[in-house]
Amino acid sequence: MTVTDFRLEPRLIDDFRRDGYVVVPDLLPIEELERHEAAVTAAVRARRADADVVPLEQRSRYQQSFIQCMNLWEDHRDVARLTFDQRIGRVAGELLGVAALRLWHDQALYKEAGGRETDAHQDHPYWPIKETASVTAWIPFDGSTLASGFTTARITLPSCIVSSAELGTSTMVAFCLRPS
Numbered sequence: 001m002t003v004t005d006f007r008l009e010p011r012l013i014d015d016f017r018r019d020g021y022v023v024v025p026d027l028l029p030i031e032e033l034e035r036h037e038a039a040v041t042a043a044v045r046a047r048r049a050d051a052d053v054v055p056l057e058q059r060s061r062y063q064q065s066f067i068q069c070m071n072l073w074e075d076h077r078d079v080a081r082l083t084f085d086q087r088i089g090r091v092a093g094e095l096l097g098v099a100a101l102r103l104w105h106d107q108a109l110y111k112e113a114g115g116r117e118t119d120a121h122q123d124h125p126y127w128p129i130k131e132t133a134s135v136t137a138w139i140p141f142d143g144s145t146l147a148s149g150f151t152t153a154r155i156t157l158p159s160c161i162v163s164s165a166e167l168g169t170s171t172m173v174a175f176c177l178r179p180s
Helices: 010-019 030-048 061-065 077-083 086-096 150-156
Strands: 021-023 067-070 101-110 135-140 160-162 171-179
Touching: 010 021, 010 086, 030 067, 030 077, 030 101, 077 101, 086 101, 086 135
Parallel strands: 021 160, 135 160
Antiparallel strands: 067 101, 101 171, 135 171
C-alpha cells in the first residue's frame, strides 16, 4: 500500500477532534507490522547488548514500568522505515489539519514480566515542546487487547492515533509529531 492508497475516513477526523484519540484501522498491514516488530526488537536488543542490567526490584519506579529505547531510527535503517512511514505522517497531518510535521522522537517501550503497571499519565507535560498541537502514533506489535490495558491508556492519552487489529500496552512504538 502506498501513501496515496490509504484514505482516512472524514468521520475519524471528527472523532479525533472531539475525543482527542482515534483508532485508524488497517493503516499498516499485519505483514508490515510483523517486519517492523522484528526490526524494532532487534534494534532494542542491540541497544541494550552492553547495558548493565539491574534487577527489576532495584530499579526506579519509572524503570520498573518498561524498557525504553529512543531514536532507534538513527542507528537502524529498518526502524527508520517505520519512523518515517509517509502514511503515518499523512494521517497525523490530516488529523491535526496541517500540511507539514516535525518528528520529536521515536521510542520503543517493552513491558517486562513482573514489571509494574504503567500509571495513567499524559506525555506532553514531560516533553520540552512549546506547541500543544502534537500527536502520538502508538503502534502495538503483539497480542494485547482492550481487556489488557488499552482502555486506561485511551482515556489518558490526548491526540493519539492507533493502528492495529489488536490494541494494548505490551510492545509499541510511539511517535510524537507536531506541525512544522
